[in-house]
Amino acid sequence: AQTVTQSQPEMSVQEAETVTLSCTYDTSESDYYLFWYKQPPSRQMILVIRQEAYKQQNATENRFSVNFQKAAKSFSLKISDSQLGDAAMYFCAYRRVNSGGSNYKLTFGKGTLLTVNP
Amino acid sequence: ETGVTQSPTHLIKTRGQQVTLRCSSQSGHNTVSWYQQALGQGPQFIFQYYREEENGRGNFPPRFSGLQFPNYSSELNVNALELDDSALYLCASSRTDLYGYTFGSGTRLTVV
Numbered sequence: 448a449q450t451v452t453q454s455q456p457e458m459s460v461q462e463a464e465t466v467t468l469s470c471t472y473d474t475s476e477s478d479y480y481l482f483w484y485k486q487p488p489s490r491q492m493i494l495v496i497r498q499e500a501y502k503q504q505n506a507t508e509n510r511f512s513v514n515f516q517k518a519a520k521s522f523s524l525k526i527s528d529s530q531l532g533d534a535a536m537y538f539c540a541y542r543r544v545n546s547g548g549s550n551y552k553l554t555f556g557k558g559t560l561l562t563v564n565p
Numbered sequence: 566e567t568g569v570t571q572s573p574t575h576l577i578k579t580r581g582q583q584v585t586l587r588c589s590s591q592s593g594h595n596t597v598s599w600y601q602q603a604l605g606q607g608p609q610f611i612f613q614y615y616r617e618e619e620n621g622r623g624n625f626p627p628r629f630s631g632l633q634f635p636n637y638s639s640e641l642n643v644n645a646l647e648l649d650d651s652a653l654y655l656c657a658s659s660r661t662d663l664y665g666y667t668f669g670s671g672t673r674l675t676v677v
Binding site for chain 1: 596598600605606608610613618623653655657659666668669671672
């Protein structure tokens with residue numbers, strides 16, 4: 448079974464600075480998707496960024512970028528120029544590629560609570 | 566484009582009772598998944614529905630059941646509620662040919 452581990456229960460960053468959130472995962476699959484979701488106090492899971500395992504290039508979305516190390520099974524999220532609105536729980540998630548059934552399910556880590564200090 | 570709407574937002578039930586949670590999927594999405602998120606934890610997959618049939622289930626007992634309707638809205642039913650069922654229940658819709666998910670804001674269920 449796939450597992451996702453986020454070893455940092457809490458992180459803090461000063462506004463305008465950079466922070467990196469860590470995520471490792473365990474899978475025997477060679478192709479899969481990885482995601483970072485943000486969950487603010489409104490509770491809705493918001494997709495931050497996604498990475499296809501077959502792509503060597505790291506995904507970027509504006510101030511958000513990932514460091515995907517497939518051999519090490521590591522998928523960290525870097526937030527540049529942190530803003531007060533970035534404060535939230537961040538979840539790393541994994542999904543298999545093969546179609547059908549529960550293969551579509553997302554497997555989440557336990558999350559990292561990010562605080563942004565003014 | 567509409568998002569995913571869940572109702573109610575909060576609910577308090579007594580142990581042993583039954584509860585029904587509702588979800589309206591995003592327009593164009595034909596698959597709906599339900600997740601349970603206990604306090605301080607990541608969401609756990611309950612089950613997924615496609616074309617009105619369950620086609621994937623996580624490690625949850627049969628007293629967790631669901632329905633998906635022709636308009637792709639969905640229900641999560643939980644019978645014989647236990648205290649440990651207290652959690653945030655999230656609904657997520659998607660299209661089977663895409664890997665993007667749209668989540669609702671969840672229903673906070675408290676069992677007393």
